[in-house]
Amino acid sequence: MNPRLSRRRFIKAVIASSAAAAANAGITSAVAQDRPKGAVERLISLNINGRNRRVDVLPQETLAYTLRYKLGLTGTKIGCNRGECGACTVMIDGVTNYSCSTLTHSVRSRKVLTIEGLQSSDGTLHPVQQAFIDELSPQCGFCTPGQVMSAVALLEENPTPTREEVRQALSGNLCRCGAYDHYLNGVMRASGQSS
């Protein structure tokens, strides 16, 4: 529930016949409270997809925000901005994370891999990406980057997972189109197993 729309606040608004509420939670939740100025260095270096990027980061900025709006890496999607849907999944030091719920300052000394970092420099797709094409895994495609990242992380850890293991590993990635069966087929294909 949006704190701005709590019942107490609502009742207060009704009593005063006035309100200063707005249904706007989410997008700037991580920058809602300013820290004292100077508490955190703002111009920092980030290792994104093997490259060092210098970027001006606000103290409470999320990684999803930095990637999308400061670095132009819009392949990472924001579906809910509160750790529910998985569309913003990236890998940090080889582990999947919801970038909407990760503070950018917390990844300064770590390696971040996004969907843009999977394709080889010669254009060859990652086996997961290719398998997702072969199996027609995405529908609308909005959750796809997150699904790809979860699948890549799984296969790095477990190159020949069972279908059930894939299902478990990807269960933090929602797909409203319901393309789950095709995503599972894709991961099994990418692992060299028949789907």
Add this chain to the structure above:
Amino acid sequence: MSDYKHIGKDFVPPDITGKVTGKAKYAEDFRVDGMVYARMYTSPMAHGRVTNIDTSAAEAMEGVVGILTAEDVPTPDAPSAAILTNTPAYIGDPILAVAAEDEKTAEDALASIRIDIEPLPFVTDPLDSLVSGGPDAREEGNVYVRSREGSGFRTVKWTKEQVDEFRAGRDPGGEYTNEWSYGDLEKGFADAKVVIEEAFVTIGYAHMSMEPRTAMAYWQNGTCYMHASCQSQTFFMPGLAAMLGVETKDVMLISENTGGGFGSKIGAYPIVGLPAYLSKKIGRPVQLRVTREQEYYMGSARVGFQGWIRMGFAADGRATAADVFIVEDIGPNATGGDASSAGGAISLVYDPEAMRFRGLPILTNTTPRGAQRGPGQNQIAAVMAPLMDKAAKQLGIDRLEIRRVNAVQNDTTVYADQEPVTSAYMDKALQQGAEMFDWETRKNQAKRNGSKVRGLGIGQGYHSAGTNGFDGLVRITPDGKIHLHSGVGNLGTYSFASTSRVAAEVLKCEWDDCVIHHGSTEANLPWNSYQAGSVSTFTQTRTNYVAAMDAVDKMKRIAAETLGGTPEDYDIDGQRVFRIGTPAQGMSYGAVAARAIQLGGAYSGQTWPDDIHEITQRSVQNLAGSGLIGVAKDNLERNGVIPGLACAFVEIELDLETGKYDILDYVGIADCGTVLHPQGLAQQMKGGAVWGMGMAGLERHVYDPKNGLPASVGFHECRIPTYMDVPSVTRSGAVDLPDPQNPVGARGIGEPAMGCSVAALTSAISDALDGHIFGRTPISADMIVNHVAGLDQSYMPLQTNNS
């Protein structure tokens, strides 16, 4: 049909690589110079009247660029939704917007704005409004009737006794506003050996597309450039232009990828106009980033039903009569029509010999409603499946048999006017599904194992699946490339591409030599149908067909003019037009295109048919002289209802101790005519299955009846199925018999793919519980546990939206 080159074959859609690499751009991924950010002040009250707005503090803030209020935008008559309003009718109704240099400043500005709102009565459950003395959702009335004879507000109240009668599962006998019927209902019930009577509730829930409906707009030389999240492409434009008060030619819509829509983004929805108005006011590009929570408030939701049905069956299972009464929750903006569609679905899927539909659309102060995947058809599919099972049980016939006896077929007549269907093979679908699922063996297997009970379900889904009268546009350029222009939109079904392949089929060309143009007004697109209602496949295969046929005709005429003879002397193949009998005498497609440019006129788009839409005309004008233009309006024959049909078989294992169930197996069979794109069809059937599983057991919205506050504003509060809620493998198949009114035999399927699933689940749950019918979706674990324990449920009969 095996001699098709492209139809029925898989291919790599041009947009899929962008989806797996992250390069596919959605509305929120665009940035332009000078862009500012809009945030909305939305109503904290379920119904009220704004009496004062004080923005002085916000205006004085550094970084605030502009403020938009209801005075700045058109004010449509109630109950239609406005972009911004001073009479909010639900919590989350947008009242005002602020544009600022960054989103944080916009948020801070919102917090400094004081808005006084006088509270008005509100209601969340339609029956609370319907009962005598109950509150009305709108000051003008509690009912809004849309009809050809004239639309308008009404105030309809029932006595408490009538509402109680309704809750008790009997014909309420109360006033209604919509009615249609056919056949002799009395005789139908007199002929029945078994009569089933049930009350039912289907609770609404948000569409929950993964992409929130962000939009960004700016103006250049009087043209509005709009990056929006929309299902449809060219169909979206006239409505958008009208909303912005400009001509269609002055709208440039860019929507190459859309992160799902499911009915919530079909036409120009109000909030898409907000950044355009704000941009016009402040002279800078404006992006409105819509949050997930706002999606739940204003992103629209499925219409809820509270209903009663009585159905009669003869000894052989044939449906003799159906009498249905539906109170329809049309939200604050009177958007719905689901109830009558549900009645239509009963008439088609179960084909009762006589039928009466009565409906009453009631306004509530809950989230606005919109078409959602199978609007009406899928709610009633969930209701009907266990009812059919009950009738079969009482008649002592097989549950599959009662569905086969009533199955819609080629000579079935449907709806109030008893119209014909173009073709229908539900019986074949049921047979195919039963075989694939091994119904005969499974129905005799042991059901109980400790606390676990197996349940089997059969479901049927339907939606009308096609329309006609839109335009097709293809182009061949001197380099030999075939350009397929698709204006249908791209919400994730790949049908913009699969329907374009019909043009490639007609032109007998290689797919690698085809280029699809879509996703932007600048791509010069034809007037195509809405990407919704399962219509794209039937409709745009026809438009591509007529455009390609026009191109073939022109190529033959050019060849005759250039090489001698008459057009009838020529044929096409191998991307050449050649003389029949002497194939060496001919021209390549590239050469014909170059000749078309020399000849001009209709050949290269300097002139065009009179009957094409202005959007197609402009596209042809823009393309004129660039190659050979094939353009035509779909004037092919179309007579009757085009049914998209599907059936599903499911097995669940239900734990009586926890009320939870696992779906062990799922088989869905499509009857959608010729299969156009096998992988795409499988995606629709399996994705639809997931949707049905969500509707059956998980998805609903809940409101606090005391304050009208929505409690379901996040994925964890209105849960969509995850990987763990659906089977690891779902199976699908198709009847694959052609429809005679489509040049390649294809019909649509997107919505029936879900209806058959939710129906199979409600059927299977009932089967696991010895035929108990909850008459309610979703069926939660709590409900199952209460039933098994013989406890009262936590809701009143027919209670909705707040239980």
